[in-house]
Structures are given as structure tokens and as C-alpha cells.
Amino acid sequence: MNILIGLFIIALLAIVAIQIGKVSELAAKIRGEEEVERENTHKTAVWLLVFMVVFLVGCIASAWYYKNSMLGYGPLTSASKHGFDVDSMFNITLFFTGIVFVITHILLFWYSYKYRQQDGNKAVFFAHDNKLELIWTVVPAVVMAFLVANGLVVWNEIMPDVSPEDQYLEIEATGYQFAWDIRYPGNDSKLGTKDFRLIDPATNSLGMDWTDEKALDDIILSGSDKIVIPVDTMIRVRITAKDVLHNFYLPHFRVKMDAVPGLPSYFIFTPVKTTKQFREQLRAYPEWNVPVDPSDPSSKMRWEEFNYELACAELCGTGHYSMRRIVEVVSKEEYEDWLSKQRSFYADNVRNKDFDPNKGKLLGFEIKDREVELNGEFETIATSDSIKSATIEMKNVFYEVGGAKLDEQSKFELDYIAKLLSKYTTISIQIAGHTDATGDVAANQLLSENRASEVKNYLVSKGVASERIKSVGFGSQKPVDSNDTEEGREKNRRTELTIISK
């Protein structure tokens, strides 16, 4: 129905326009064509002048009105070090192009008024004018050269790579439909190697090489996590993609780079304002001092809810919008604290699984962690007045299957225990072997005794006095778990170290 009425109105308007046309045609015949044309031209010229004024005033007023919503002004000044250079480059360009924009529009409309059809005015015809050609070629060329040179200087300043002596944090962003995988280097500050041939969608979606020690402590943030970065720290972002073109865009830091499958790109930037500081910056502006939810006056203010964000600035598919991530800039201390709570992807998802190439092998970081743990336990016992004795399970002491011969991997833990015993010289210990309940009782008893004495012999060979170490075997007499499950039996097969005097 509405469409019908609309069509009807359009038809009526068309008829009115035709009728007016016919009337003015008749009037023109009566008054003479030329005079009517002159009058029309005059009217058009005046209206063009009016349009110019409204247009220019509108442009300037809207730019003024919305200036606080534009990047680079008032509340939205840059949050990164190089961002101020980018903003000033844009401002200089806007200043010059703005002047040209206003002048050319005034001239355009003014001339159409000045040279409107008038009695006695005759058009001048000239085919070519060198002076004019020269002016409108040279002047824009000089201005453009200045702007481009200025832009190049800024580009070179913001786009260098890091140099080896720089202190920086490198993270990696891998875009895919429709999320980002963000990888952090972990404690060693180095991102591990990747190889596309290792990609397995179920277990290793980034193709990390787990034989590279640098990869083992790498942290991969899951899709919904905030990206946390420290303030006043140079950040290098490695950018890549797995399927189509994406774009890593951090508007508040003035960085934006395509994420191209198979072609890693990067940029560096240094955030200079924490999220909290940026919120304070916004707080000074009335448009940020309104409730987030206008219908609920008790809701938080807009500035309180502000967050930096990462957007995909490439129209990469229907779920494109969901690639938005919150970026939180925090102090260096807060960052260290946050980082220490993150778990390595390898430790949580790969370690000792069937697809772990390091299965059954102790890794550098595990040895180090265990040393810290053992050191803590010895120290607590040695320095405490109330604890007289204590038992520590030797977690990383292994034997050949069914025998007492020590496995190569055991030396890390035993060497460190020898070191601790040479530090705390008054401590005496007992080494106790335990087995599970499968098999012959007497054989188990013998095996446990042999294993304990094998450990003792090793420690003695490392310089610990033989009198300080007692070795005993308990066979299957002292289980710590059920012998009915494989898990329980594994816990029961163990070697314990007890500090018996100190």
C-alpha cells in the first residue's frame, strides 16, 4: 500500500513538473527566449553562491563539532610514542589540503557567479597559456613534494626494525577466520620456531616445533583473552595469517598492518599510556562523562569502561567483527605479575602426550624447576627448629624396568641432591626403595633394597660421605596408593629420601 501511495506521489510530482515546464515555455514565448535564459542564469549563479556558503560553513562546523571524535585530537591523542608523529603528519596534510579545499571552492562558485551571462559580456577563447600551466603544475608539485617527504621521514622513523641491543618484547599475532592467536615468548623472551609442516589442527594449530627449547615456554592466549602489554616497552609484533588476508589494527597506538598468509610482516611500537592513564585522559571531556547505558543513570561512565582494542581492519568474511580483542596496557610490574600466572602451551597441552617429541626426557626447565623445589625443601628443613625429620619423594629418579640400574635421566636430580648435601654438611639421610605389589614378595623386597643402595652408591660417588647415607628397602609393604590401578601402582613404585638428623 505504502509503495502504491509513493508511486502515486512521484507520478503527481512528475505531472506538476511537466506542467510548470509547459507554463514557463509559454511564458518564454510571450517574453522572448533570451531574456528568460538570462534571468535563469542569474538565479542559478546566485543559488550556487548560497550553496557554497552553506556547504563550506557546514564542512567547517561539522569538523569542529566532531573534532573530539577524531583520532589525534582532544581525548583521542595518541597512546604510543610514534603515534604523535603520525598525528602531526596528518594534521600538517590536513592544514594544507584544507586551505586548498576552501580556496578552490570559493573560486569555483565565485567565478560561476562573476561570469554568468550578462549583456555585453563575451567569452574569451584561448587555447593555451604557458604561465597558467606552469603555475598549476609547479605549485601543487612543490606542496606535494613537501608533504610526501614529510611522510617519508615519519614512515622511516616508525618502521625500522629492532636492533640487537634494543630491549623489546616480541609477540606474535596469527589471524584466522575469525580470531587471533597471540603468542608470547615466556620466560626466555624468545619465540620458538614454527614449521608449517608441523601444523595439526587438533594438537598444534600454529605448527610449533617442540624440539626447539625456545618454544617450550611459549604462551598462547586463547580466543577470548585480553592481550596484556607493558607500558614504556618497545613491542615488536610479528603478524601472520593462516587463511585469508586479515589486518592487525590498533587504532589508539596508530599501528596497522596486513596479516598475509605465508608472508610474515611486523611493526614495532611503544605504548606510553596505560589503560588507566588513558581513561583519566578521557575523563576530562564531557562526552565521556555520560553513563554507558543512557537508560540507566547508575551505570558506569563511558571513560571508566574504555578499553584499547585490536580490530581486524580487513573485511575477511562474515564473522569479521568477532576478531575484536581488548588490549590492556599495564605497568611493567603488573605485566610481570600477569606473565608469571600464564601457563606455557606446551606444559598444558603437549607434555608427555603421545605426540610430544620430548616424551620420557627431562627438559631444561623441568630440571631447573625441580632444583628450585628441592632447594626449598632442604632449606625449610635445615633452618626450622620444629621440623626434626622429613621425607621427600625423589620424583625424577628412574631405573631400568625390573632392575636396579639407574636411568640416565636420574642424574639431574641425584647430582643436585649431592650438591645440597655438600651445602648442608650436618644432614644425614635415609634412602628408601618401594615397589608395587605385583610379583613375588621376596623379589620385590630385594629389588627395593638394590635400588636404594644403587642411589646411595651414586651419591657416594659424587662425594657424599657413606656414613651420612643409610639405604633400606621396603618392597611392597608401604604403599601410598591402591595396587589395583596402574596409576596407583606407579605411585607406589618410588624412592624416598628422609632427612633423619640435621
Ligand SMILES: [Cu+2]
Ligand atoms: Cu580478519
